Amino acid sequence: MTRRALCLPAAAVLFAVGLSVSADAPAGVAPCALGVSPDGATLYVAERLTRQLAFVNTADGQVRASVALPEEPSGLAVAPDGKRVFVTCQKPLGLVCSVDPAAARLAGTIGVGYGAIGPAFTPDGTTLAVCNQFDDTVTLLDAHSGKPPATVRVTHQPVAAAATRAGRLFVANLTPVGPGDGAVVAARIDVIDLASGQVSSSLELPDGSSCVLGVTVSPDDATVYVTHKLGRYHQPTTQLERGWVNTNALTLIDAKSAQRLNTVLLDEVDRGAANPWSVSCNDTQVVVSQAGTHDVSVIDAAGLRALLDKAAKRHRPLSADDGGEGGTTAEDVPDDLTFLRTVRRRVPLGINGPRALVVVGNQAWAAGYFSDDLARLPLDGGAPTIYPLAKPAPMPEARRGEMLFCDATMCFQSWHSCLSCHPDTRTDGLNWDLLNDGIGNPKHSKSLVTAMRQNPVMSLGVRADAKAGVRAGIRFIEFAVRPESDAAAIDAYLEALRPDASPKLVKGRLSAAARRGKVLFEDAKVGCASCHSGPLFTNEKGYDLGTGTGVDLGRPFVTSPLVEVWRSGPWLHDGRAANMLDVLGKCNPGDHHGHTSQLKPTELADLAEYVLSL
16 A cells, blocks of 8 residues: 655554544534645645545635545645645644645655644745644654654644744744743743754743744745733733733744744724634735634734834833824833724624634635634625535534633623633633632632532632532623523533543553652652542642642642643642642642652652653
């Protein structure tokens, strides 16, 4: 059987052709990624629920063919010559599927890292970069020479990438890394020098930046655009007006110097632009999909740069040579909800959850992740045209709950959704001062993957269960009143969640170090298992661990579950522990959560390895 995979050695190919989708396909399509052929005639649509790649004619929006994929897709990239389309699959194994568009068939698959997502070609087509979200790496696949893939370690949870003609790859990391109680907590953009295969620099986004989902390079190779949330986590969540809790942003980076030019807000004074996802552009316009509010921002690229250049000439306090104009300074831009008003057009798309977006000439195509359709928007004005990808069908309750979890229009003024602080239902890496346990005591946002099986929930156990937390979140975090059926649907979604296997496992089993750590974990002299017990590794009881400060001093914290703990850092109630060794060592004075002070460094490393394998 012929195996084709980017001219890589046959050993790199894990699967071959001949795969099919089950006849019992789930209701819905969930288009999650888009690409376009070099001639602009065909739109490629990766459909998560049907596990297939659809071919859509851009002239009439009709599906003309589809190719079955081995797993749920997570992203796609079209080779610059158009001869191959490459689709990533995140799990259970990180795969890149090679699709022959001329024959509309799967040619083979390539094994990459765990959590494969966000593939991107270099402009010359020689290299395909794949983000491995759960391995914290990027795989560089040589498309022509057949050299073995290169693996580059990046900061944390890479999910998207874009390459310049000058040989740089800009990699978007989803959430911050480091302690959650640090002076600055922000996600980073890593810059990989493709010639050396090394990270040449790492650019920190503004304080509070998280949920970094989109990155693209302007056609002139001068500017990198990055979409992300800009959380105002230093303030108690007492209101939502004027972006008090969450704002939504587009950061511009100079591609040559790899320095941040500035960060602009996509929101308006009285209306948020929640969950900015994809960004794409042509020579004159930058288009951002706002998945939480079901619309796009169409921004005049030259006008935006002119505004930023003007702001860069002003400094606080405004100098005398400002000419008396006043106006926003460069330092003020990330806080200015009116900055884009003269250069941005905000357009409702008529679809639900536009995550994937691609600009084709003077048109933008967006995919409705929950409405299972496409919207084609003329960028020179006019209304979008909608094209369905599937026949209408009743939405399962869990999927309706996921839709509501991601829908910022439920929220007062549409500033955020549940997803804004819980990307993929996990953590955004920020500490939030919610009012359910007092004020002035921020807590790290928690993963929700096991929440429905825990009682009580929240760090101090202030909610009896996750269902109470869902209803309180709608009322006190989204500042909304919704029917009980909406909360029940979100319950169903959270109940359907299942943890992902740890990247620390070796072929699904504990490593030798983790097995040694398991012995220590279960040793009564160490004491971990006395509290971290049961199927979720929690006895659900509260203890004063000596970690409380301020109004939390002496208060009992509920034992955290350890299932999928590898994905929920930084750790402890305020995120003070940047890594698991910190949890077991410097953040455990007095052995309040495990008798670890007597362990040797190698034993601590083994114990950490086991915990991170759960």
